[in-house]
Each structure stands twice: as structure tokens, then as C-alpha cells.
Amino acid sequence: MDPLTVGEVYIEGTILYYVLIALILVTYLGLRMLVNSRIGNVIVAIREDPQRAEMLGYDVRKYQLLTFCIGSGLAGLSGALYTSWGQFITPSSIGLPAAAMPIIWVAFSGRSDLTATLVGSFLLLFGFQTITIYSQQAALVLMGALLLATVMMMPQGFIVGIAQAVGRRWQQLSGRKRGGNGSLQSGES
Numbered sequence: 001m002d003p004l005t006v007g008e009v010y011i012e013g014t015i016l017y018y019v020l021i022a023l024i025l026v027t028y029l030g031l032r033m034l035v036n037s038r039i040g041n042v043i044v045a046i047r048e049d050p051q052r053a054e055m056l057g058y059d060v061r062k063y064q065l066l067t068f069c070i071g072s073g074l075a076g077l078s079g080a081l082y083t084s085w086g087q088f089i090t091p092s093s094i095g096l097p098a099a100a101m102p103i104i105w106v107a108f109s110g111r112s113d114l115t116a117t118l119v120g121s122f123l124l125l126f127g128f129q130t131i132t133i134y135s136q137q138a139a140l141v142l143m144g145a146l147l148l149a150t151v152m153m154m155p156q157g158f159i160v161g162i163a164q165a166v167g168r169r170w171q172q173l174s175g176r177k178r179g180g181n182g183s184l185q186s187g188e189s
Contacts, residue, residue, distance in 0.1 A: 020081065028114070028118060039063070045058070100143075102121075105117070107150050108158050108159070109157050113157075113163075120159040124146075
């Protein structure tokens with residue numbers, strides 16, 4: 001049985017890899033366009049403060065339903081791709097650990113930035129798969145500890161926090177080169 005069948009076309013091996021990379025890219029760009037649109041601004045406003053968005057005249061339930069439908073569609077697509085890749089699925093493969101992993105990925109990466117979420121999810125998934133080779137229980141314990149550390153130390157997410165720290169450091173270094181008041185130093189003493 002081939003991994004992915006679209007009509008009479010069988011997609012497998014290296015071609016499947018590139019199809020999935022293209023699908024990730026199209027999904028990322030589509031979500032990026034959505035977030036940067038007027039609807040995306042309303043969705044972000046509702047995420048930050050639903051009462052304020054409602055007072056501004058937006059139907060919060062309508063936008064939440066739209067967000068839920070988009071998320072459900074993406075979850076369904078990922079489940080279909082996972083099943084066609086593995087060619088078999090059981091109820092135990094979608095138990096509590098599998099359901100909790102995306103929550104840990106988003107918490108670690110930071111929910112406020114789409115790019116940070118994508119990068120952080122790939123890093124965590126790679127690390128989790130690498131550790132799972134040696135011990136699945138150790139990988140689950142490590143992911144739980146990572147979630148706890150994220151909630152306690154960097155609630156905005158480690159990837160977002162690291163990016164902000166690098167940005168602040170970059171501004172400090174740029175400020176030193178320009179001088180204290182932002183003007184270029186002439187080199188005269």
C-alpha cells in the first residue's frame with residue numbers, strides 16, 4: 001500500500017517529502033496572510049482581550065468559530081497525512097501524550113508569533129524523536145519538565161523570549177556604536 005494516493009497518482013518517498021514541505025510552506029504563508037489581514041487583526045485582538053473586542057463591535061463568537069474551523073481543518077489535514085504516512089492508526093497512538101505534545105510545542109515556542117511556533121515545534125519534535133529512540137518515558141518526562149519550566153520561567157515562550165533577548169542585545173550594541181544619544185560618534189575627543 002502506497003503512503004499517499006491522490007486519484008490515480010501515488011506519492012511516496014522523496015516526492016512525498018517535497019510535497020509535505022510545499023504543503024507546510026503553503027500553510028505557513030496562508031496563515032501568515034490571514035494573521036496580517038483585517039480578520040487576523042480582529043482574531044489577535046480577541047485573543048488578547050475578548051471583552052474589548054466585543055465592545056468595539058466585533059462578534060467575538062463568529063471570529064472564534066472561524067478560528068476553530070481553521071484549526072479543525074488543519075488538524076484533520078495533519079491526521080490524514082499522518083495516517084497515510086504510517087498506513088495504520090490505533091486509538092493508543094492518539095492518546096493523552098500525543099494530544100499534549102502540540103500544547104507543549106506552542107507553549108515552548110510562544111503563541112504570539114507564527115514563525116517562532118513553527119521553528120520551536122520543529123526543534124522540539126526533532127529532540128523528542130531523538131530522545132524517544134533511547135527511552136520513550138524519559139522523553140515524556142523531559143517534555144513535562146520543559147512545559148513546567150516554560151510556564152514558570154518564560155510564559156511568553158522560550159523561542160519568543162530568546163528572540164526578544166537577542167533583539168535587546170542587538171539594540172544595546174547598536175546604541176554603543178552610535179553613542180548614547182543615538183547620533184554617530186565623530187571620533188573626536
